Amino acid sequence: MTDETILEMLFARSEESISAIDEKYGHKCRKMALGILGNEQDAEECVNDAYLGLWNAIPPERPSSLAAFLYGVLRKLSLKKYRANTAGKRCSYYSDALDEIESTFASAETVESALEGKYLVEAMREFILTLNEENRAVFLRRYWFMESCREIAAALGTSEKNVTVRLTRTREKLRKFLEERGVEI
Amino acid sequence: MKAEKILEALGEIDEKFIEEAMNYNMKKKFNWKPIIAVAACAAFALAAIPVANHFANNDMVDGGTTAGTVAPVPGDEVDDDVDYVAYEYSVNKGEIIGNHVVELKVSKSRGRYVIKDKLDTQKTVYLNGMEWTAKYENSWSETDYKVIVDRYTGVCNGRNMSFGVNSITGKCEFFMFKTTGDIDKTVKLTRDELYEIAYDNFLSGGYTEDPENYQLSDECSNGSAGYWFKFTRFVDGIETSEHVRIGLRNNGDLYWFVGNRIGEMKDVDVSGFDMDKIYDAIEIKVKKIYGDAYVDFEREGAVLRKRTDGSYVFDYSGHIDVKNSYGKVVQERCFLIVIMD
Incomplete structure (x- = not known):
């Protein structure tokens, strides 16, 4: 249908x-x-x-x-x-995703204070546009759909290692992207 | 928490990127070299041996499909009179989105295929390293009653092969080869071929007195009755609700369907007709189509109309309950048109 x-x-x-x-x-x-x-x-x-x-x-x-x-x-x-x-306990792919993002950004308060609400949304929208199609698919499957790296690799027809590397680079790129917009990370 | 804020913000991105991520497939950019295809074919042939042995020892394949003989491997001579052999892969129904085979994670080390856009006539499909030219087909197996299989048929090494999703069981079925017999009920026309036939039939079919005022929609629809094209009537450049649809049923038969009282077609006062006899005649036709799977036929919703040529049309749109080979009662929507003298 x-x-x-x-x-x-x-x-x-x-x-x-x-x-x-x-x-x-x-x-x-x-x-x-x-x-x-x-x-x-x-x-x-x-x-x-x-x-x-x-x-x-x-x-x-x-x-x-x-x-x-x-x-x-x-x-x-x-x-x-x-x-x-959840109050402190983490037990899902989302938890893993949170950990990964947190490991890229050092200070929680800075991001929250500098990029609140719509500004953060706009920044993320801009950032997504800077990614190529492949990296965007990997990034969104991981952090939007909360799929595991293994699932992403299987879905996209690539290796788990490839997915992991792409995610690491994209997270780093996100960190720099936010820094360039005056966000102290 | 920063990470949560970021992931939440990510949730607000444009929907088109979500769709893109859902449908993206890196494999489409792969450049398979011939040597890989050859090696994969060889691997496939080797892999087919245990499957073949399995079928040789079992007359009934999972899912109720009758298996005839051992599945051939590329290079074998195929006897056209042989029944087909099916092989099932473990695919969850939830992994299938509508008729679209979005992704099949195939077990048994068979590789993986990703197919989209069912109405595209030609697709490149990778199966076990082999590159196929695949065509979407909607088939209907009458031996395996009422199991509709949306399937793709491809050619690999000059051999016809097909695989698809059994919409009743939700499982992927892999047909080792296509032969004669009921599986030949498969719709074999491409979209363009159907378009042409629909157009020719419309012009010569006498469906309306003013075919010149009708425009053929470029859109090919796929409903429960099969594929069809729609001709819509325009009066002084204004689109009306009158239309004629011509298409293919799932069993491969060409059919046409008149909508909204084309031309002079009018509803008829049925008081002068023996409606029971008409219903009986239709039920006989239904039984002929559905065979023993026929369970019930609703005598409601039918309209008797008179055509411009003086004949009558019994325009029935309803549901027929049929049982599939798994014993489940499924409803098939059908359109029956009976032209009476």
Whole structure:
């Protein structure tokens, strides 16, 4: 079933649209939520919440990409859940992703104070544009979809080592990029 | 926390980059050299031996597909009368997005393929190091009732091979070779060929009195009834809701479907007709198509119409319950048009 058809079903308030979405994107959603939360039950809950979020948002929203919209909603919900769940304990791919980013940036407070809210968002948007297609795919799969390096390597048809090296270089590039914008790291 | 802020900010990037990351495949940039292909073919041939032995010892392949003989390897002579042999790979249903085979992580060291855009007629596919020229096909196996397989057929070393996703089981099925028999129900036309046939049929088919006012949409749609093109009527340059659709059913038959009372076509007062007889006639046709898999046929939603040539059209759009070979009842949507004298 095409995304367009699913969107039409959502606009027609057909509950079958949710089944169709689950059929089409459920597996990827669960995998992504699990990557962030590290807990199947929580992941399932977030996926269901994301479907509900989608149901409530469409209409009036008509996203150009249903998948990206859904994953975006799911990512936010999963991160929210992660924050609620974790107080010091880390147990997922998201935790690993956090560790990797933190190891690149020395001081937490500086980044927070200098790049808050929209400014940080804008900076990240600009940074993404500076990456080539390959590195962007690797970077986003790791830090947007929270996939493991092994999963990324398998998905992109390259070695795990290649992915790791690309990620290290990209993180370093991000650090320099933010520095150049006057952010003391 | 800085890392969380950064990862959160990353969540706000443009959706197009998300799509790009989802679909990106480094392998498309690989330049496979012929020697690799040859070596891989040899490896494939070796790998096929245990599979062949497996099938030689088992008449029934997983998934209920009847296996005929040992799977051939590249270089073997293929007997056209032989039934096909199927081999299943472990692929989760969730890994399949709609009809698109996004990525199949194939077990048994078979390599990996990444295919997108089902309506593209030609795709380069890498399987076990071999470069294929693959074509998307939507096939229908009648021996294995109602298992619709969206599959790709490719040519490697001059041999037809195909693989695809069984939409009922969600598993990838790999057909070692394509032979005659029911699998030949596969839609064999490319999109362009279908376009041409649709257009020719429309002009000569008498579907409407004013074909010159119709425009053929460039878009080829793929629905449960198969592929189809749409001809839309324009009056004084304004698009109307009247249209004719011509296409291929999943079983490979050419069909046409009239929408929105083309021309003089009008709904007919059915009081003068023995509707039960009409329904019976249709059920016989349905049984002929669906065979023993036929379970139930809803007698609702049908409209009787009169065409400009005086014949009647029973325009049915509904669902038929059928059982697949795995015993699961699945609903197939169908469009039946019966032309009565």
